[in-house]
Amino acid sequence: MSATVLVVEDEPQIQELVAVNLEHAGHRVLRADNAEQAERSIRGELPDVVVLDWMLPGESGLAFARRLRADARTRELPILMLTARAMEADKLAGLEAGADDYLTKPFSPRELVARIKAVLRRRAPQHAGDRIEVAGLQLDPAAHLVTAGERRLELSPVEFRLLHFLMTHPGRVYTRSQLLDQVWGDHVYIEERTVDVHIRRLRKALEPSAHDRLIDTVRGAGYALRAA
Numbered sequence: 293m294s295a296t297v298l299v300v301e302d303e304p305q306i307q308e309l310v311a312v313n314l315e316h317a318g319h320r321v322l323r324a325d326n327a328e329q330a331e332r333s334i335r336g337e338l339p340d341v342v343v344l345d346w347m348l349p350g351e352s353g354l355a356f357a358r359r360l361r362a363d364a365r366t367r368e369l370p371i372l373m374l375t376a377r378a379m380e381a382d383k384l385a386g387l388e389a390g391a392d393d394y395l396t397k398p399f400s401p402r403e404l405v406a407r408i409k410a411v412l413r414r415r416a417p418q419h420a421g422d423r424i425e426v427a428g429l430q431l432d433p434a435a436h437l438v439t440a441g442e443r444r445l446e447l448s449p450v451e452f453r454l455l456h457f458l459m460t461h462p463g464r465v466y467t468r469s470q471l472l473d474q475v476w477g478d479h480v481y482i483e484e485r486t487v488d489v490h491i492r493r494l495r496k497a498l499e500p501s502a503h504d505r506l507i508d509t510v511r512g513a514g515y516a517l518r519a520a
Protein backbone atom coordinates (compact mmCIF):
# COMPACT_ATOMS: atom_id res chain seq x y z
CA MET A 293 0.00 0.00 0.00
CA SER A 294 1.19 3.46 -0.76
CA ALA A 295 -0.56 6.64 0.29
CA THR A 296 0.37 10.30 0.68
CA VAL A 297 0.35 11.11 4.39
CA LEU A 298 0.50 14.63 5.82
CA VAL A 299 2.15 14.60 9.25
CA VAL A 300 1.27 17.63 11.41
CA GLU A 301 3.50 17.61 14.49
CA ASP A 302 5.49 20.40 16.13
CA GLU A 303 7.96 18.24 18.07
CA PRO A 304 10.80 17.60 15.60
CA GLN A 305 11.79 14.22 17.06
CA ILE A 306 8.26 12.85 16.94
CA GLN A 307 7.70 14.30 13.47
CA GLU A 308 10.88 12.57 12.30
CA LEU A 309 9.95 9.27 13.98
CA VAL A 310 6.50 9.27 12.40
CA ALA A 311 7.75 10.34 8.96
CA VAL A 312 10.59 7.82 8.80
CA ASN A 313 8.35 4.93 9.82
CA LEU A 314 5.66 5.86 7.34
CA GLU A 315 8.25 6.16 4.58
CA HIS A 316 9.62 2.73 5.48
CA ALA A 317 6.08 1.39 5.17
CA GLY A 318 6.02 2.69 1.58
CA HIS A 319 4.11 5.95 2.05
CA ARG A 320 4.95 9.35 0.73
CA VAL A 321 5.18 11.85 3.59
CA LEU A 322 4.43 15.58 3.64
CA ARG A 323 5.26 17.48 6.83
CA ALA A 324 3.89 20.48 8.71
CA ASP A 325 4.81 21.96 12.11
CA ASN A 326 1.46 23.61 12.77
CA ALA A 327 -2.10 23.98 11.50
CA GLU A 328 -1.27 26.97 9.31
CA GLN A 329 1.45 25.08 7.44
CA ALA A 330 -0.82 22.07 7.20
CA GLU A 331 -3.58 24.17 5.69
CA ARG A 332 -1.18 25.54 3.07
CA SER A 333 0.02 22.03 2.26
CA ILE A 334 -3.56 20.76 1.86
CA ARG A 335 -4.45 23.70 -0.35
CA GLY A 336 -1.62 22.70 -2.68
CA GLU A 337 -2.29 18.97 -2.58
CA LEU A 338 -4.94 16.87 -0.91
CA PRO A 339 -3.21 14.04 1.00
CA ASP A 340 -4.80 10.59 1.43
CA VAL A 341 -4.64 10.76 5.23
CA VAL A 342 -3.56 13.24 7.93
CA VAL A 343 -1.66 12.34 11.10
CA LEU A 344 -2.56 15.24 13.35
CA ASP A 345 -1.05 16.11 16.72
CA TRP A 346 -3.57 17.45 19.22
CA MET A 347 -1.22 19.84 21.03
CA LEU A 348 0.11 22.28 18.45
CA PRO A 349 1.35 25.84 18.86
CA GLY A 350 -1.36 28.23 17.62
CA GLU A 351 -4.53 26.49 16.50
CA SER A 352 -4.95 23.12 18.23
CA GLY A 353 -5.16 19.88 16.27
CA LEU A 354 -8.69 19.48 17.58
CA ALA A 355 -9.84 22.85 16.21
CA PHE A 356 -8.07 22.15 12.91
CA ALA A 357 -9.78 18.74 12.60
CA ARG A 358 -13.14 20.47 13.08
CA ARG A 359 -12.35 22.92 10.30
CA LEU A 360 -11.28 20.12 7.95
CA ARG A 361 -14.61 18.38 8.57
CA ALA A 362 -16.55 21.59 7.86
CA ASP A 363 -14.93 22.11 4.45
CA ALA A 364 -16.42 20.21 1.49
CA ARG A 365 -13.00 19.52 -0.01
CA THR A 366 -11.59 17.91 3.15
CA ARG A 367 -14.78 16.51 4.68
CA GLU A 368 -13.86 12.93 3.78
CA LEU A 369 -10.14 13.25 4.51
CA PRO A 370 -9.12 10.49 6.97
CA ILE A 371 -7.59 11.88 10.20
CA LEU A 372 -5.54 9.99 12.77
CA MET A 373 -4.99 12.08 15.90
CA LEU A 374 -1.91 11.88 18.07
CA THR A 375 -2.45 12.80 21.65
CA ALA A 376 -0.57 12.79 24.92
CA ARG A 377 -3.88 12.81 26.72
CA ALA A 378 -5.14 9.37 27.51
CA MET A 379 -8.30 10.38 29.25
CA GLU A 380 -11.54 9.00 27.90
CA ALA A 381 -13.26 12.41 27.72
CA ASP A 382 -10.46 13.77 25.52
CA LYS A 383 -10.66 10.81 23.19
CA LEU A 384 -14.36 11.41 22.79
CA ALA A 385 -13.72 15.08 22.03
CA GLY A 386 -11.25 14.03 19.33
CA LEU A 387 -13.68 11.63 17.73
CA GLU A 388 -16.48 14.19 17.92
CA ALA A 389 -14.24 16.73 16.17
CA GLY A 390 -14.08 14.27 13.28
CA ALA A 391 -10.94 12.20 13.86
CA ASP A 392 -11.23 8.65 12.50
CA ASP A 393 -8.90 7.23 15.11
CA TYR A 394 -6.41 8.38 17.71
CA LEU A 395 -3.14 7.16 19.10
CA THR A 396 -1.88 8.03 22.57
CA LYS A 397 1.77 9.04 22.98
CA PRO A 398 4.09 7.30 23.48
CA PHE A 399 3.13 4.85 20.72
CA SER A 400 5.06 2.19 18.86
CA PRO A 401 5.87 3.01 15.23
CA ARG A 402 4.50 -0.40 14.31
CA GLU A 403 1.15 0.43 15.83
CA LEU A 404 1.09 3.77 14.02
CA VAL A 405 1.64 2.04 10.67
CA ALA A 406 -1.06 -0.52 11.45
CA ARG A 407 -3.55 2.17 12.47
CA ILE A 408 -2.87 4.17 9.31
CA LYS A 409 -3.57 1.05 7.30
CA ALA A 410 -6.82 0.46 9.19
CA VAL A 411 -7.96 4.07 8.70
CA LEU A 412 -7.17 3.84 4.98
CA ARG A 413 -8.98 0.54 4.67
CA ARG A 414 -12.11 2.09 6.15
CA ARG A 415 -12.01 5.48 4.52
CA ALA A 416 -10.02 5.01 1.32
CA PRO A 417 -9.87 1.28 0.54
CA GLN A 418 -8.12 1.92 -2.80
CA HIS A 419 -4.98 2.77 -0.79
CA ALA A 420 -5.05 -0.14 1.64
CA GLY A 421 -3.28 -2.54 -0.73
CA ASP A 422 -5.66 -5.45 -0.20
CA ARG A 423 -6.41 -7.92 -2.99
CA ILE A 424 -9.98 -7.59 -4.14
CA GLU A 425 -12.38 -9.74 -6.08
CA VAL A 426 -15.67 -8.79 -7.72
CA ALA A 427 -17.62 -11.40 -9.66
CA GLY A 428 -14.55 -13.49 -10.45
CA LEU A 429 -12.41 -10.53 -11.43
CA GLN A 430 -9.34 -10.27 -9.19
CA LEU A 431 -7.08 -7.31 -8.66
CA ASP A 432 -3.81 -7.49 -6.75
CA PRO A 433 -2.45 -3.98 -6.05
CA ALA A 434 0.95 -5.20 -4.79
CA ALA A 435 1.63 -7.32 -7.87
CA HIS A 436 -0.16 -4.84 -10.15
CA LEU A 437 -2.07 -7.75 -11.59
CA VAL A 438 -5.62 -8.20 -12.86
CA THR A 439 -6.79 -11.76 -13.45
CA ALA A 440 -9.98 -13.61 -14.28
CA GLY A 441 -9.45 -17.24 -13.31
CA GLU A 442 -6.25 -18.31 -15.06
CA ARG A 443 -6.41 -15.46 -17.52
CA ARG A 444 -4.28 -12.40 -17.03
CA LEU A 445 -5.77 -9.14 -18.29
CA GLU A 446 -3.50 -6.40 -19.61
CA LEU A 447 -4.22 -2.90 -18.28
CA SER A 448 -2.30 0.36 -18.56
CA PRO A 449 -1.45 2.16 -15.27
CA VAL A 450 -4.39 4.60 -15.58
CA GLU A 451 -6.90 1.85 -16.37
CA PHE A 452 -5.50 -0.14 -13.47
CA ARG A 453 -6.04 2.74 -11.03
CA LEU A 454 -9.49 3.39 -12.42
CA LEU A 455 -10.48 -0.26 -12.02
CA HIS A 456 -8.93 -0.38 -8.55
CA PHE A 457 -10.96 2.62 -7.44
CA LEU A 458 -14.21 1.27 -8.90
CA MET A 459 -13.64 -2.22 -7.44
CA THR A 460 -13.06 -0.80 -3.96
CA HIS A 461 -16.28 1.24 -4.23
CA PRO A 462 -18.75 -1.13 -5.90
CA GLY A 463 -22.36 -0.11 -6.38
CA ARG A 464 -21.68 3.61 -6.09
CA VAL A 465 -22.07 6.04 -8.95
CA TYR A 466 -19.19 8.47 -9.56
CA THR A 467 -19.30 11.53 -11.77
CA ARG A 468 -16.49 12.17 -14.24
CA SER A 469 -15.20 14.95 -12.04
CA GLN A 470 -15.16 12.71 -8.95
CA LEU A 471 -13.27 10.04 -10.89
CA LEU A 472 -10.74 12.63 -12.04
CA ASP A 473 -10.15 13.68 -8.41
CA GLN A 474 -9.86 10.12 -7.17
CA VAL A 475 -7.93 8.47 -9.95
CA TRP A 476 -5.93 11.25 -11.61
CA GLY A 477 -5.47 13.33 -8.46
CA ASP A 478 -6.92 16.41 -6.91
CA HIS A 479 -5.89 19.68 -8.56
CA VAL A 480 -5.10 18.00 -11.84
CA TYR A 481 -6.71 19.79 -14.75
CA ILE A 482 -7.84 17.29 -17.33
CA GLU A 483 -10.92 17.41 -19.51
CA GLU A 484 -13.78 15.32 -18.25
CA ARG A 485 -14.14 13.40 -21.48
CA THR A 486 -10.70 11.90 -20.79
CA VAL A 487 -12.57 9.73 -18.29
CA ASP A 488 -14.81 8.41 -21.08
CA VAL A 489 -11.76 7.50 -23.13
CA HIS A 490 -10.23 5.51 -20.28
CA ILE A 491 -13.52 3.84 -19.37
CA ARG A 492 -13.72 2.71 -23.00
CA ARG A 493 -10.16 1.33 -22.84
CA LEU A 494 -10.89 -0.33 -19.52
CA ARG A 495 -13.96 -2.08 -20.93
CA LYS A 496 -11.92 -3.26 -23.89
CA ALA A 497 -9.24 -4.64 -21.55
CA LEU A 498 -11.91 -6.51 -19.57
CA GLU A 499 -13.65 -7.93 -22.65
CA PRO A 500 -11.64 -11.19 -22.91
CA SER A 501 -13.25 -12.45 -19.68
CA ALA A 502 -16.57 -10.61 -20.26
CA HIS A 503 -16.03 -8.48 -17.15
CA ASP A 504 -16.62 -5.32 -19.17
CA ARG A 505 -20.31 -5.84 -18.31
CA LEU A 506 -19.46 -4.96 -14.68
CA ILE A 507 -18.97 -1.32 -15.63
CA ASP A 508 -22.21 0.58 -15.89
CA THR A 509 -22.73 3.90 -17.61
CA VAL A 510 -25.30 5.82 -15.59
CA ARG A 511 -26.87 8.32 -17.97
CA GLY A 512 -26.46 11.91 -16.89
CA ALA A 513 -24.54 10.86 -13.78
CA GLY A 514 -21.35 8.95 -14.44
CA TYR A 515 -20.02 5.44 -13.96
CA ALA A 516 -20.35 2.64 -11.47
CA LEU A 517 -19.02 -0.83 -10.96
CA ARG A 518 -21.88 -3.26 -10.42
CA ALA A 519 -21.84 -4.75 -6.96
CA ALA A 520 -21.31 -8.51 -7.00
Ligand code: CA
Pocket residue numbers: 301302303345346347348
Ligand atom coordinates in the same frame (compact mmCIF):
# COMPACT_ATOMS: atom_id res chain seq x y z
CA1 CA B 1 2.78 18.72 20.05
